[in-house]
Amino acid sequence: MKDNDKSLLKDLKCNEKRLPEKIKKQLPKIKGTDPVVEAIGAVEGDILQIIRESKTAGTFIYYRIVKS
Numbered sequence: 001m002k003d004n005d006k007s008l009l010k011d012l013k014c015n016e017k018r019l020p021e022k023i024k025k026q027l028p029k030i031k032g033t034d035p036v037v038e039a040i041g042a043v044e045g046d047i048l049q050i051i052r053e054s055k056t057a058g059t060f061i062y063y064r065i066v067k068s
Helices: 003-014 021-026 035-040
Strands: 029-031 047-054 058-067
Touching: none
Parallel strands: 029 058
Antiparallel strands: 047 058
């Protein structure tokens, strides 16, 4: 992972309001009607951090933006 990528991930976690619109458009989307999105009360425009554990890959973190 490049230093720029690490910086972007830090921005995603800490400052999603300051994230450039260009980057927000590039994030994978998750529907607002997804059961998990509804369960956690996320609304359109929220950026979700998803953490998955894998026996072979360890911890994997990725991000989705909520869209209707």
